[in-house]
Amino acid sequence: MSVSEWLSALLIAAGTGFFLAGSAGLLRFPDVFTRLHALTKADNVGLGLVVAGVALQTESAVTLVKLVLIWWLVLVSSATVCCLIAGAVLRHGRAPAAEEEAR
Amino acid sequence: MIPALDILLIVALLWLARQALVARDLFKGVVLFIAFGLLLALAWVRLRAPDIALAEAAIGSGLTGALFLSTLGRLRRMEREAGQAEPPPEDGRRGGWTGGFLTAAGTVLVTALLGWAVWALPAGAPGLGDAVQARLGESGVSHRVTAVLLNFRAYDTLLEVGVLLVAIVAVWAVARADFPFVTRNAEAGSVPPQQTALVNLLVPVMLVVAGYLLWIGATAPGGAFQAGAVLGGAGVLLLLSRPHWAVLPERRWMRTGLAAGLLVFLGVGLALVIAGRRLLEYPAGWAGALILLIEAAVTLSIGLTLTLLFLGGRPAAGDPAPTMTHTNQQP
Incomplete structure (x- = not known):
């Protein structure tokens, strides 16, 4: 395997690690806010690393642009949707778990 | 692996x-x-x-x-x-034991019949793939699925487009649009600014993607149904967020848009019949252009149909469009 192939494999493995951690967080964290925190890390950093890894394997510029576009769209929508979900949950009067315990 | x-x-x-x-x-x-x-x-x-x-x-x-x-x-x-007043129904247990048994028996029977049908197919049968491949050059497009959908079996697709129109006609016949629901957020000024920003960003991207899918359908996976679905998605986003630049078209334009796909499809078919050919038998050299024309109209209609299906009914006679512009022009 060449250097770029090793690097690509390393990046994709690191990205998968973020997805794994995000899934574990989704299952284990106590409330919506911390779960969102875990999920957006997977979407942003995890997908970014996977895209970077796959990008190293492509030779076509068009594919490269498409890959970056996919990452950017997921980035924008996941960040916004995270914000919207958290806002909606707060408006419905649900406090973060830590605050509820403190009461 | x-x-x-x-x-x-x-x-x-x-x-x-x-x-x-x-x-x-x-x-x-x-x-x-x-x-x-x-x-x-x-x-x-x-x-x-x-x-x-x-x-x-x-x-x-x-x-x-x-x-x-x-x-x-x-x-x-x-x-x-x-x-x-009414308690929510007990889900999943209403059929009782007999109902469950009948459902299970029916499912097993259908699955067994389908499995048998697949099993009974002669092994390695070529199907119609070779026939399609042989005439692909004359179809006007180079993607086999589009060639079948819009040329070899265009008749089926014509009927499918008709089904979509019938669906929206049926919805409009039985229900009025629930505008209060859709506009409530927008009117209360409670659409979060992040949502508006995201919609302002995504809708233009979705329009480009729909155009790309429509165009690429001639040579690769894509086409009117996929492009129309993306348009419909953009329409749903607009309905939910109501950015100030988006206004529901007047009802006659809505109707025209809904029927455009079927009308253009039928129009092309009938024009060919009048010209002495069979229904949707494209003349040599014209197939590609006619397919693109039909698909463009069908894309628009599918997008509009899906959006208005989400609205869930006929827009009220009071015409929501002026109300919307009115609310949105307020500071």
Whole structure:
């Protein structure tokens, strides 16, 4: 395997690690806010690393642009949707778990 | 390695389907259904049918999911308005033992028949693939699926486009649009600014993607149904967020847009009949252009149909458009 192939494999493995951690967080964290925190890390950093890894394997510029576009769209929508979900949950009067315990 | 992925996919699909069906909470059921649709799209990719995968992801999972969610919202509102006089029905246990048995027996029977039908196919039969490949050069496009859908079997697609028009006519006939629901957020000024910003960003991107899918359909997976689904998705986003630049068209333009696909399709077919050919028998050299014309009109109609299906009824005679502009011009 060449250097770029090793690097690509390393990046994709690191990205998968973020997805794994995000899934574990989704299952284990106590409330919506911390779960969102875990999920957006997977979407942003995890997908970014996977895209970077796959990008190293492509030779076509068009594919490269498409890959970056996919990452950017997921980035924008996941960040916004995270914000919207958290806002909606707060408006419905649900406090973060830590605050509820403190009461 | 490949069987492992496929087996995982099959197990996950069956599990999700079961969970979606037995979910006591309808919202949970809908979310599971959307997840099921996305995995089903992956299954189509594994079967090397990217055209169907695109349609499944966009229409089967995305827009059907949005329709379910809007239905659910309407049901909950009706329950609230009824003062919760009736307790929510006990989900999943209504049929009793006999009902469950009959459902199970029916499912097993249908599955067995389908399995037998696949089993009975002669092994390695070429199907119609060779016939399509042989005449692909004359079809006007170089993607086999589009050649079948818009040329060799254009008749079927014409009827499908007709079915979509009938669907929206039926919805308009039985229900009025629930504008208060859709506009409530916008009118209360409670659409979060992040949502508006995201919609302002995504809708232009979606328009470009729809145009790309329509154009690429001639040579690769894509085409009117996928492009129309993306347009419909953009329409749903607009309905939910009501950015100030988006105004529902007047009703006659809506009707024209809804019927455009079928009208252009039929128009081309009839013009060819008058010119002495058979219905939708494109003249040599014209096929590509005629297919693009039909697909462009069908894309528009599908996008509008899906958007207005999400609206859930006929826009009221009072015409919502002026109200909308009015509210949106307020500071």
